[in-house]
Amino acid sequence: MSILDAYGHVALPRLVSAELFLQVMDENDVDAALISTAETCPDTGEIARGAAEAPRRLRGVGLPMGRTVEQRLDNIAAQLDAGFAGIRIGADLIHQHPQLLGAIGSGGGGGGGGGG
Numbered sequence: 001m002s003i004l005d006a007y008g009h010v011a012l013p014r015l016v017s018a019e020l021f022l023q024v025m026d027e028n029d030v031d032a033a034l035i036s037t038a039e040t041c042p043d044t045g046e047i048a049r050g051a052a053e054a055p056r057r058l059r060g061v062g063l064p065m066g067r068t069v070e071q072r073l074d075n076i077a078a079q080l081d082a083g084f085a086g087i088r089i090g091a092d093l094i095h096q097h098p099q100l101l102g103a104i105g106s107g108g109g110g111g112g113g114g115g116g
Contacts, residue, residue, distance in 0.1 A: 006033035010050055011043035018050025018058065025057065036061040036088050048082050059085040069097045076103045 006025060009015045015038065016024075025033060035050055035058050037043050047060040062079035064087055066072040076087055087104045094101060 006030045008033060008035055009038050009041075010035045010046050011037040011041040012046050014038075014041035015043075018046060018053065021050070022054060022057065032057050032059070034059050034061050034085065037063060039063065044079060044084075047084070048079075051083060061085055062087045064089050064093065064100055069099065072097065072100060073103050076100065080104070080107050 008021050008024075010018050010021050018035070021033070021035060025031075035047055037047055042063055042065055044060075044062050044065070047062065051058045051060040060079075060083070062076070062084045064072040065075045079087060087100075089100060089104070
Protein backbone atom coordinates (compact mmCIF):
# COMPACT_ATOMS: atom_id res chain seq x y z
CA MET A 1 0.00 0.00 0.00
CA SER A 2 1.32 3.44 -0.92
CA ILE A 3 0.94 6.40 1.39
CA LEU A 4 1.27 9.86 -0.06
CA ASP A 5 1.23 12.89 2.22
CA ALA A 6 0.06 16.14 0.70
CA TYR A 7 -0.03 19.74 1.81
CA GLY A 8 -1.06 22.67 -0.28
CA HIS A 9 -2.03 26.32 -0.21
CA VAL A 10 -5.61 27.06 -1.16
CA ALA A 11 -6.78 30.67 -1.30
CA LEU A 12 -8.56 32.92 -3.74
CA PRO A 13 -7.89 34.87 -5.85
CA ARG A 14 -4.10 34.48 -5.70
CA LEU A 15 -3.72 30.72 -5.24
CA VAL A 16 -6.01 27.81 -6.21
CA SER A 17 -9.56 26.93 -5.24
CA ALA A 18 -10.43 23.87 -3.20
CA GLU A 19 -11.94 22.28 -6.32
CA LEU A 20 -8.79 22.79 -8.36
CA PHE A 21 -6.68 21.38 -5.53
CA LEU A 22 -8.95 18.30 -5.40
CA GLN A 23 -8.52 17.91 -9.16
CA VAL A 24 -4.71 17.98 -8.78
CA MET A 25 -5.02 15.43 -5.97
CA ASP A 26 -7.10 13.15 -8.22
CA GLU A 27 -4.59 13.46 -11.06
CA ASN A 28 -1.84 12.34 -8.68
CA ASP A 29 -3.72 9.61 -6.79
CA VAL A 30 -3.74 11.52 -3.51
CA ASP A 31 -6.58 10.53 -1.22
CA ALA A 32 -6.31 13.23 1.45
CA ALA A 33 -4.38 16.40 2.21
CA LEU A 34 -3.89 19.24 4.63
CA ILE A 35 -4.75 22.59 3.10
CA SER A 36 -3.73 25.98 4.40
CA THR A 37 -3.61 29.53 3.24
CA ALA A 38 -0.69 31.92 3.06
CA GLU A 39 0.07 35.21 4.77
CA THR A 40 0.15 36.82 1.33
CA CYS A 41 -3.44 35.71 0.62
CA PRO A 42 -5.14 34.85 3.94
CA ASP A 43 -8.36 33.24 2.74
CA THR A 44 -9.53 31.02 5.59
CA GLY A 45 -13.02 31.05 4.06
CA GLU A 46 -11.84 28.96 1.11
CA ILE A 47 -10.08 26.57 3.49
CA ALA A 48 -13.25 26.14 5.58
CA ARG A 49 -15.41 25.73 2.47
CA GLY A 50 -13.11 23.11 0.95
CA ALA A 51 -12.88 21.12 4.18
CA ALA A 52 -16.67 21.24 4.59
CA GLU A 53 -17.31 20.09 1.03
CA ALA A 54 -14.72 17.27 1.11
CA PRO A 55 -14.25 16.42 4.82
CA ARG A 56 -12.80 12.96 4.14
CA ARG A 57 -10.21 14.40 1.76
CA LEU A 58 -9.31 17.88 3.01
CA ARG A 59 -8.36 19.08 6.49
CA GLY A 60 -7.91 22.79 7.04
CA VAL A 61 -5.03 24.50 8.82
CA GLY A 62 -5.52 28.16 9.66
CA LEU A 63 -3.46 31.24 10.43
CA PRO A 64 -3.59 33.44 13.56
CA MET A 65 -4.91 36.58 11.87
CA GLY A 66 -5.58 39.96 13.46
CA ARG A 67 -3.82 43.19 14.33
CA THR A 68 -3.85 42.70 18.11
CA VAL A 69 -3.13 39.64 20.22
CA GLU A 70 -6.79 39.67 21.34
CA GLN A 71 -7.97 39.60 17.72
CA ARG A 72 -5.58 36.75 16.97
CA LEU A 73 -6.81 34.77 19.98
CA ASP A 74 -10.43 35.25 18.89
CA ASN A 75 -9.51 34.31 15.33
CA ILE A 76 -7.76 31.12 16.46
CA ALA A 77 -10.82 30.15 18.51
CA ALA A 78 -13.14 30.78 15.56
CA GLN A 79 -11.02 28.69 13.18
CA LEU A 80 -10.72 25.77 15.60
CA ASP A 81 -14.46 25.99 16.38
CA ALA A 82 -15.08 25.80 12.62
CA GLY A 83 -13.26 22.46 12.50
CA PHE A 84 -9.75 23.45 11.43
CA ALA A 85 -7.21 20.74 12.28
CA GLY A 86 -4.71 23.28 13.58
CA ILE A 87 -3.09 26.67 13.18
CA ARG A 88 0.16 27.36 11.32
CA ILE A 89 2.19 29.88 13.30
CA GLY A 90 5.68 31.24 12.77
CA ALA A 91 8.47 31.33 15.35
CA ASP A 92 8.59 35.15 15.38
CA LEU A 93 4.91 35.38 16.29
CA ILE A 94 5.33 32.71 18.99
CA HIS A 95 8.20 34.73 20.44
CA GLN A 96 6.10 37.92 20.45
CA HIS A 97 2.89 36.31 21.75
CA PRO A 98 3.51 32.93 23.40
CA GLN A 99 -0.07 32.90 24.71
CA LEU A 100 -1.19 32.03 21.18
CA LEU A 101 0.24 28.55 21.69
CA GLY A 102 -1.96 28.09 24.76
CA ALA A 103 -5.05 28.99 22.75
CA ILE A 104 -4.10 26.53 20.03
CA GLY A 105 -3.34 23.79 22.54
CA SER A 106 -6.63 24.25 24.36
CA GLY A 107 -8.62 24.17 21.16
CA GLY A 108 -9.08 27.93 21.01
CA GLY A 109 -10.16 28.46 24.61
CA GLY A 110 -8.72 31.30 26.60
CA GLY A 111 -9.10 33.78 23.76
CA GLY A 112 -9.13 37.52 24.12
CA GLY A 113 -12.85 38.20 23.88
CA GLY A 114 -14.82 34.98 23.93
CA GLY A 115 -14.30 33.48 20.50
CA GLY A 116 -16.44 30.45 21.16
